[in-house]
Amino acid sequence: MEFASVLLIFKKMSLLLITLYFFLLKERLVECLVAQNYASDSENLKPNIRRRSEFIVGEKFRVRVVLSEDLKNHLQYDLLKRQVKDALIFWTKAIQPKRISTQQILIERNCNERVRSQMRPQYHYCEGGCNKVSICNGFEIPEKYLQKCRSSEKDVVKKVQVKKSDKSDFILFIRSGDYGPHTSLATADTCQLDLDTNRPIAGSITILSAMKYIDYNPGELKRVIIHELGHTFGFDYRLFPYLRHDDGSPRTRRNQHTGEPELPTNANEGLKADRNTIKYVSRTWHTVSGEKTYKRVALTLPSVVNFARNHFRCNELDAVDLESDGGDGNKHSHFERRLSIGEAMSATCDIMASVSGLTLSYFKDTGWYNVDISMAKPWDWGRGQGCEFIFKSCGEFIKSNRTSSPWCDKIINTESIIHCIPHVNAYGICNLIKHSLPLKPEHIHFDSLPKIRPSQLSRFGGTDTYADHCPYLSVSTVLYSCTF
Structure with missing residues (x-):
């Protein structure tokens, strides 16, 4: 068989696999989920190994990391710890707190009846007592990181200022959680804000399906952790009212009491x-x-x-x-x-x-x-x-320009062409597919497509729901890995 024929067959097989990849993943790709052949994390545990579950990363921004027991005993503990450290090294170099608290970071305890103190309105107490266990984003907070239980107004008045006992400016709790074929990569939450500045001073990350990256692509796990750290450090809609001007004054007016x-x-x-x-x-x-x-x-x-x-x-x-x-x-x-x-x-x-x-x-x-x-x-x-790129729909943008880029309008099939993606160093293919159900009216971007009946156009769009089903070149092959 001639070399050209072999090359053509190889190309068709590659395109067929890529096509199958997009059709199978569809919505799961949008949500960054893993394939269904997952295993229980208990298979990766190796007990009775003495390892540190806490460590500090950073110089001008010092983050104390507290790992759950299951992560401490994970077979890939050293590799996991390396990804966490690398992600934190990036963030602690990129951002540093303007004001460092002199008080020890302690988390407010969970309770069923939280009441605001009348004497010290910045504080709360737990009427009826505190819960035995305090949890943030699924992580059971160790006792040493919890405030003393305040169950009455009297406890708030007697509040003792605890001087800083270590050099951390933020406490990060990390655990892994149970996951299945339709689970997100990870979740994050803020556990505590500084009383004076409202800066997040404690947060928690739960690694879900992203744990599978540890076996075959640990760099992707680091990328997920970098994203979740962004949330714990303050990129969160719920925290927008707490943001401040450069001079430290609140952006949003405050209750004086x-x-x-x-x-x-x-x-x-x-x-x-x-x-x-x-x-x-x-x-x-x-x-x-x-x-x-x-x-x-x-x-x-x-x-x-x-x-x-x-x-x-x-x-x-x-x-x-x-x-x-x-x-x-x-x-x-x-x-x-x-x-x-x-x-x-x-x-x-x-x-x-x-x-x-x-x-x-x-x-x-x-x-x-x-x-x-x-x-x-x-x-x-x-x-x-x-x-136009910002204010117009992608369908209107494609129509009004000589080129569809950075969007695309080629349906995935075995004849699809692999392109060099202009905004990253990678090859990719247009993720325009036929969906099983019609899309929302605002996500229908094409009034015509080659060889597609008008009655079927409402089912064609990109695989990415969050991108309003706008089709773009999705990465299939990375030319070289990028690092943080």
């Missing part, structure tokens, strides 16, 4: 943070079903907006859209996926995601950190595409 954010319901259309932080924006899209206007939540933080204006080349931009899809764990706590593909704080895991100047600009605007912007990694998605 409790110090808590307190914005009148009608002040910012029901949002809990001030308009100098977030606001609603209207985006008018031309879709197959006609012109529609959508209301979305967007960041108005100055450094974030300035970075986005320069990156996309759009001086009209006055707010950067936050994710509009997903549940409480995704909606508004990530940058809008359609505009942030390849960015670490997007809602979907990307093979080559990076912490760009967009994310670091957010942390600068929190008022909690000094930020080394030189730590930002290259990020080219949407660069220089102009205001």
